[in-house]
Amino acid sequence: MFSTLSIVIIFRVPLQKHFDIAKIMASGDITINVHDHGIALDDKKGRVKCNYCGKEVSGFTRLKYHLGGVGHDVTSCKEVPGDIGRLFRDKLLEMRRGYLRKEVGNLSHPELPCKRNSSPGSSAMKHIKLELTQTGGSSSRRHIETTASAEDDAAEQATLLNRRVGTGVVTPDNAIVSLPKHAQKCIGRFFFEAGVDFSVAKSIGFQNLIDSTLGHGEIRCKIPAVEELKGWILEEEVNEIQQYADQTKLSWASTGCSILLDVWKAEGGKSLIYFLVDCPKGVIFLHACDVSAIAEDPVAMQLIIEGVLEEVGVDNVVQIITNCTMGCIGTVGKLLTEKYRTLFWTVSATRCIELMLGRMRMMDQIKNALDKARIIAKFIYSDATILKLMRDHINGHNLIKPHKIKCVAPFLTLENIVLERENLKRMFISSEWRTSIWASRPEGRKVADLVGNPDFWNEAEIVLSGCIPLVNVLHLINGKDKPLMGFIYDTMDHAKETIKRGFGNMKGQYMEFWKIIDEYWDNYLHSPLHAAGYYLNPVYYYSSDFHLDEEVSNGLFSCISRMSRDQLTEYLIGQQLRAYQKGEGDFARGKDISCRSHITADAWWSRYGEKCPDLQKLAIRILGQTFDGASRYALKRDTAEKLLKDARNPIEQRQIKDLIFVHYNLRLQHFDEEQEIGSHSTDVAWIDFGVEDITAASGILEQAAPSSSRPKEETQSSEAFNPPVWVLSTSNAGARNVDKS
Template identity: 40%
Template sequence: MASMDIKIQDHGTVVDGKKQRIMCNHCEKVVSGYSRLKCHLGGIRGDVVPCIKVPADVKEAFGKEVRAKKKGNLTRDVGKLSPPNLPTRRTWSCVSSSTELSVPESFEPSEDENEKRARTGASSRNGGRSFPLNPCTPSVTTKQYSLSTDAQKAIGKFFYETGLDFTASSVRSFHRMMNASTENLHTIDGIPSSEDLKGWILQEVYKEVHADVQSIRESWASTGCSILLDGWQDSRGRNLLHILAACPRGTVYIQSVDITGFDRNISFMLLLLDGVIDDVGVENVLQIVTYTTSPWMAETGKRFMEQHGTVFWTVSDSLCIKLMLERIGRREDVHDTLVKAKTITSFVHSDFFVLKLMRDLTSVHDLVFPSKFNFLIPFLTLENLFVERKNIQKLFCSTFWETSKLASTLEGRKVAKLVADDSFWEGANQVLHATMPLVRGLELLSKNDVPKIAYIYETMDQVKEKIEKNFEGKESCYQPVWDDIDYIWNNYLHSPLHAAGYLLNPYFRYADGFSDDSEVRSGIDACFARLSGNYDRVCSQLLHYEMGDGAFHQGISCALKKSPGKWWQTYGGEHPELQRLAIRILSQTCNGASKYNLNRSLAERFLIDPMIPMNPVERLRLADLLFVHYNLCLQNFPKTAAEGFPCDEISPMHDWVVDSTRLFLPDRAGVSWTDLARKEEGNSMSGDSGCSS
């Protein structure tokens, strides 16, 4: 029994006398009645979550009291059993009906047994006994294995990062999975409950994530950072916005905002961005990377740069390359080729027989090629088709195809004729010459988390040179493509930071092919004027860098071995003003926030209509969960080239997989759309006239 000087009333406060609801004085958890409060304080699992803040002596006292009471109740209810000597855990073996069982003389449940039953909440129907699956197999003695606090937090991080419903922790299959991880040699105790995930685990993980975010924020003083904007419209028509901050140490989540009704209000956006700048520190921000080229956002950027003379405004490189590809895709020859390619893929993927035949005859599983960026899918798929063109032609010339019913349908004949048409494949080759250098350039710029601002200028130059080479120097072929690229580059993508990054990258500056043109010079001058407090001094130090004097000369041979930022840290010490400025410029990204593909549903749930009331405690918990979820996703985003360029799965209803103009009915009577098409051979197949993005 507990000591007389430890009373339960001293450790709980009545919050509802009618319903006997008591709040723990240590952790403020509310339970029903003093009996549950004793279990809560004594660490007895089963009916209530144990208190994690109760003093050890109080926990021990109430734990002994509850266990003693449970032991007395159980002994009184069971009494003396007949036959005597019944074991506490039944051991099953494969015996005949004549076999006699040897049992102990008496049954006295141990304190450990009662504690285990109370902790695991064993069913009263079987008395908490464990039975092997096969009664003819000797049971394997299992031991109780308690999860450590770190293990419980690791489980919590899994739930927070993936966005799983916390109630999944109580699903039996989840517990089976956890127990199976010990090869059934242990029964795991301490698997977090939904209340644990909402309570103490969330708070502990929040502290860890907050500490990681703070360490990244501290690095902004030396490297600076870029503010990334990512906007979207949800199913309710609301315009929402993610705001992130990126630097070489990592990207952190700042906040999510509902800008519905203000998305074209420049004054509102300026106030919003001023608040972000104040939070991050204006001295730490070098650029804002936006997600749209809309006129109102462009005007916002112009006025923002006028107000903040040390910050640049640019557009995400992935969006700009998307716009370049869209301009190229609007050309009649390119558009027609993509429509024909979509006709082939939608036909092949929409029929099981044709798809299986394609997989048997080619080296690919699907013709439609996945990508993290949906607007790249048409061009990657066209490349996939072109590489497999001979095998695809064999498919439509095979005996299996010619003897199939599909070969006699209108769409079947149309696709077979298209596949055999050499002019289509020549057109596909020309489209790939014009577009694939851009696709490869974006993959290079998005491949890992290393800042690419030192490479984007040269990358875009190499893209144009590759296109010229693909067309064998024929100006009439490559110049229209160049014009489309230059239009987006000059109006949206190019920033003085890009030109400065190119010049300050020692690998390019000390190379024979360095391009010292007026665009590069004006870019470096603009950066020095906006970002440096001593323009003349930094310009004089730049001359030493360009001539390779002193320590710079020693670093020329290492220009390729070190990242540009690391190179300046090592060899730029003789010119500290230029060194600091170079490191800050070279530490910036040209990627937008869309690269991280953050889940938006949690932010949509948090940004509820302000007219709808929400419990303040629930709103605070959801805000913590939002912070933890997005920062865990950003921390675990692939950071190495070895992890590759991430791809998303293609939706089964993607218009390059199925023809969106077809009648797609449930297979209730075993009738597929191809069966319907055979009955309507006189109807022509209508194709999508647009370039998918």
């Protein structure tokens, strides 16, 4: 048997057909170089002519398969001497077996037809047991117990492959190889995570996909049946995820956790809700349920959420973050915080900023500017000729900036249009434009007039000054790095100060925007945790720009009072706070900028706060929490909607619960990887033509970051943790409160 690691044995055969093969073999010069068996006809196209039958093939690799008679898509050579053909054939089969061993595992299996087993008079097939035990997340350990010798196994594999490759066709008589357990579970995970209908497992297309991938086109693989996907595969996946969840739960007592609620109205008017638990170690999906019957009953909703609190542990929960500001949810929050003094309730930062931007879009100047930007973008992207003309004038860039958050795309696109203002003006007065058919059409003239109208650009500048700072905050919150509690307070202050500077500190212009921000901050977003997080974040506290106002001090002492288990703990925290304020002891080392700027704030407290244990515990529980809600994880609601759609018997209900649990937890586990590759969907529906049209026209569907037009300190990003510079910049004093002067 030839090994893929053996010295290559090459027959050196001259070009003449009548060469004496037996003589060469007898002489001991046994070499087989495929280049001696064909003539290169065209180096550029790689065409090669067989020395024996004269057939042309596309390259020397294909010539090997031609001479060896391997592969159903290559014609076998009828003239090649038998010894040469066999050597090429054996070499190719050995290479293929090596690949199959790696991808599929050992091919020994009781269902494989073997020559000695299928020959007349043979005894019953020997029992070969293949045990596969999974270790780790993605690797597996294979332990093989067999009554047959290793040599017999190899012979059976060779026989199987020889039969298959010889015919090149998978027939009902051919073997069906059972996939290793790990491979079957991977297929199951694909169905569970993607939410694919199980009937796909029965399709010919999916069978061909698996055969081509794992069987290399020569082996027919046995795909798990629907019953297996819903049975042992689902059961094992539930157990593995539950083990991960149990390990994560062990950290809640020390770090605390946040419960994230997503409440929404599904098609048909049903009210659905799901619960996530977020902590520094990871995010876990707990439950999804239909609350249509009690959606408007705050007491009943309170009982539902209390059940989750008891499951997680009331003492472990620092806060509840919801995405909803409507209905009875606000009342539920008040009832819960009154009953549980250690619990805080707030609305997701992303949701609140979306509401702020929504209110700003209702302002006449903002609405007009965004509508005009939409007209310009739609016109340019609706015709390939105009699109090419635009690209020629703006150096191949794009105007449209899609974003996974629906409300952001129009603002980013307008920002791009403003950045290309001069180039767009030149485009609409160029000779190419004037000689085009669009220059004389009403829609073309309308857009050209818009681009040339100073009023449009003035309105656009108002949008950039008043709204883009919030858009930038929204983009940063939903970026690669998880948003942590210690940064939201100063970030919102900084956004307000940027708006103020954008209007040249003219109170009459920036106050309208400030009032909208303060309305949502005061009524929905702000929590004492935000102010305490700002105070306890060493990045800010030990900077020269730290500002202590009434809101910050009240927030800090509210957290100390509510989160302390008794008066003694509250007193000790107050005493230990003095060392932090003065930067004494270990804090003296930790307050250096090199120490506080390259690790997370909660990690900083773990390292430098050991001599102040009560304050350390409080700081870690506050600073390790997020301030954003479930929408960050882009979990598709329609999966829960479909699975919770109809009432079913108890067995089906259990299965549905498991499917939802596995689906969402797999999505959460892969969230960071998907963030890295930007796989989350983007939204361009605001422009009124489909994603397919835009993709065909320009291929611009990448998640876009805010452009470089924003201040330098807001664009830089971090490496490792290194907080981005935008979180290091503190605002001027008093930005949080509306200027009364």
